């Protein structure tokens with residue numbers, strides 16, 4: 001065979017291999033757009049240096065020809081130019097971080113901003129907005145979203161997110177599954193989120209290609225028209241890791257092997273192609289289109305990006321090793337709950353540390369167990385660039401801003417926190433040439449806030465995407481006026497001690513009270529003392545008119561002895577606590593959250609992490625009791641206690657009983673207690689009977705419920721007896737229900753049962769997302785409502801008719817009709833947001849998270865525990881719980 005033949009043969013094969021082409025010279029071109037960011041790291045002393053305006057300027061500051069455009073490729077024809085006057089503009093650019101002035105947008109881009117705009121040159125059709133000094137930020141960017149692919153209202157979670165065709169699916173593209181009709185887009189916009197990175201699910205070793213999309217509705221109404229860069233190249237690849245892969249029955253070792261072998265194969269194929277090119281004596285392998293290409297080769301050559309969702313150190317370490325073996329540059333590390341435990345680990349990633357996108361979701365599962373609320377600050381101290389991401393759809397889109405507020409509350413600086421939801425995610429996602437900053441020539445994606453974006457309850461008043469107005473919440477539309485407008489970032493507590501303790505104990509820091517005493521405890525410099533009297537009524541014992549008239553409160557055996565300016569007749573306390581102007585307020589009651597069902601769970605919420613086992617369906621122990629599953633002194637219970645939650649009502653996971661979902665009997669207890677036999681630990685061993693009803697199978701479920709309540713079936717069983725008690729009004733029947741249709745049927749059933757038995761049922765709706773539709777009827781029937789969310793979302797079909805954002809709130813509507821409302825969120829943070837939003841005042845907040853819940857859930861004993869907050873109120877970000885005084889336990893716990 002002539003020597004030329006093999007070469008010709010290989011040349012013929014070349015087209016087959018073109019799709020595997022790679023070119024090392026491309027490495028420098030598209031790989032990194034992000035620079036070193038320096039947001040004025042906090043020094044170890046805890047003081048915060050000012051924002052650095054040093055030479056470390058973000059990449060996008062270097063003049064990008066892109067920004068010399070005079071119109072956006074996303075410009076919507078007919079959009080009027082807009083001038084926003086007198087705004088406090090957070091630009092994201094180090095040397096002009098905050099600019100007081102005006103901003104002019106036209107043709108989809110920011111044309112000009114600053115304090116001296118030439119206003120006389122404006123086009124006549126310009127629309128004007130007077131911001132009156134309010135904050136204007138770039139639209140928020142969420143790096144971890146399943147908007148569009150877990151579209152709501154939904155029947156099944158994550159339907160289009162995770163492929164089940166195998167662990168390695170680099171050819172899948174998210175954009176092929178994005179539903180533009182997803183209600184979530186509207187909610188995202190209302191929460192200020194204008195751009196999202198939609199990731200395929202985390203349950204694949206290589207899950208596919210994410211999409212960067214904007215949240216506004218487009219004229220075309222198609223997913224492709226929503227992409228940030230209409231002409232963009234594919235983003236790259238998203239990877240899952242760790243326990244998420246257990247769906248495939250994969251262990252950690254299996255998963256890393258699958259990853260390694262996937263990139264090994266790609267490497268081999270690439271090498272083969274190079275050989276072909278060499279043999280063909282071609283200087284450069286020709287460029288090819290990406291169609292049909294395997295994205296793996298592209299990310300290996302730095303032509304596309306890599307994102308990894310990894311939580312545990314062990315998985316992160318494995319990824320760092322693999323990234324070095326195959327020279328894979330990781331752009332974004334999502335989730336990253338344990339990374340704060342081992343910050344040096346990130347340096348081992350090939351080509352340097354990725355941007356860490358911390359998830360705001362705090363669960364109590366295995367992967368999240370060592371999560372810390374201080375993670376953002378600790379990573380920032382280690383000079384690691386952080387973004388904050390929502391983790392939607394497990395959480396509401398609103399929580400991106402809430403997550404940012406929590407990171408800020410726990411010590412991240414103001415500027416860094418704002419950057420973590422704007423410029424940093426833009427840089428990490430490779431779109432910082434057009435979004436994430438307020439700069440001339442950038443996309444006009446803007447949010448005008450009603451208060452400082454990090455203030456509790458801050459909400460977007462107006463949102464623009466590509467210069468087109470998407471949201472306009474005028475004051476008249478909202479029946480509650482915002483009485484306070486905080487234009488300054490709230491002050492936050494000093495967490496140096498807690499943070500150091502978390503680091504020293506690798507996340508397992510002791511959370512028990514430092515000590516407990518039944519002796520006298522003296523609180524000094526107290527601004528307000530509110531307690532509940534023995535009937536449970538709120539009593540304002542002491543209120544200082546100004547800081548100079550702050551007073552003293554003395555407790556003994558956990559009971560308040562005196563509270564006034566001097567407390568002269570009190571003895572000398574063994575323990576003295578300086579509250580620095582703080583308050584003493586009743587403890588809060590949390591309702592019904594348990595492991596495996598955690599929804600919004602932030603560090604200030606409960607998630608009691610009890611050892612709740614699903615009761616077996618054919619057990620003969622009768623109605624399951626939550627009391628039997630109680631385990632105390634868990635981390636989440638203690639964290640809840642430390643945030644001011646002094647009692648909790650808990651029910652089990654549901655089991656099927658004649659097709660009905662029954663949670664069993666709930667228990668009320670004190671999360672600060674050592675064990676169930678300690679004095680005051682159990683408030684009431686049986687509180688209420690809990691069930692759940694939803695549209696699927698509703699006819700047979702209601703039939704069963706009717707017969708149970710009428711006493712027609714299960715007469716002689718324990719279960720049947722408890723339903724009979726419920727029909728007789730001996731215990732409350734608490735029904736988890738969202739649909740107004742089902743609530744109406746329950747109201748009718750209640751009337752029928754009462755007619756027949758001559759009783760008065762104590763019926764309570766939980767969740768109740770659509771309750772506003774029949775507020776009058778619920779009020780008239782004397783039925784209570786426990787809301788788990790101040791603003792329920794149309795997540796499921798049963799809750800699709802929730803009130804839209806920016807309008808009236810459901811609590812207000814229900815209260816107007818005389819419905820007794822309890823707040824089941826169990827989170828001081830959520831209550832504080834409601835107070836800040838003006839949905840309720842502080843007094844009402846204690847009622848909905850105290851007396852009302854007790855009454856609705858059938859708790860006979862009033863919890864009289866009070867909490868002392870250091871440096872601020874119970875419902876604002878400057879306060880921090882520091883002690884709990886309990887009459888019933890006869891002690892004061894110093895936290």
Ligand SMILES: *[C@@H]1O[C@H](CO)[C@@H](O)[C@H](O)[C@H]1NC(C)=O
Pocket residue numbers: 024025026028
């Ligand atoms: C990549 O960039 C570095 C530093 O900017 C430069 O020294 C090197 O020559 C570049 N490599 C290629 C292949 O362009």
Ligand SMILES: *[C@@H]1O[C@H](CO)[C@@H](O)[C@H](O)[C@H]1NC(C)=O
Pocket residue numbers: 040048049050051097098413414415
């Ligand atoms: C944030 O940046 C502004 C403007 O540069 C500066 O005045 C302020 O001190 C910074 N705040 C912090 C906490 O670094």
Ligand SMILES: *[C@@H]1O[C@H](CO)[C@@H](O)[C@H](O)[C@H]1NC(C)=O
Pocket residue numbers: 086131132133
């Ligand atoms: C901007 O608004 C603030 C608050 O309403 C006001 O005090 C200030 O005078 C306004 N500045 C200008 C330049 O209009």
Ligand SMILES: *[C@@H]1O[C@H](CO)[C@@H](O)[C@H](O)[C@H]1NC(C)=O
Pocket residue numbers: 343344345347382383
């Ligand atoms: C990681 O590398 C950076 C820059 O190379 C360095 O500043 C930092 O101290 C390193 N971190 C650790 C924990 O080694």
Ligand SMILES: *[C@@H]1O[C@H](CO)[C@@H](O)[C@H](O)[C@H]1NC(C)=O
Pocket residue numbers: 041381382383
């Ligand atoms: C972080 O960066 C600052 C300034 O660049 C430096 O002083 C400090 O030592 C760095 N910290 C760590 C943990 O690398």
Ligand SMILES: *[C@@H]1O[C@H](CO)[C@@H](O)[C@H](O)[C@H]1NC(C)=O
Pocket residue numbers: 127128129469472474
């Ligand atoms: C926002 O809504 C208010 C009240 O509906 C209206 O007066 C105002 O013109 C709107 N703003 C813009 C920019 O459309």
Ligand SMILES: *[C@@H]1O[C@H](CO)[C@@H](O)[C@H](O)[C@H]1NC(C)=O
Pocket residue numbers: 525547550579580581
């Ligand atoms: C009380 O606390 C406030 C706020 O920290 C402080 O300004 C004031 O000096 C304190 N007063 C006394 C008497 O310690």
Ligand SMILES: *[C@@H]1O[C@H](CO)[C@@H](O)[C@H](O)[C@H]1NC(C)=O
Pocket residue numbers: 490491527583872873874876877878879
């Ligand atoms: C927090 O609340 C306390 C009392 O409720 C109040 O005195 C203080 O000014 C508030 N702080 C902020 C920053 O709103």
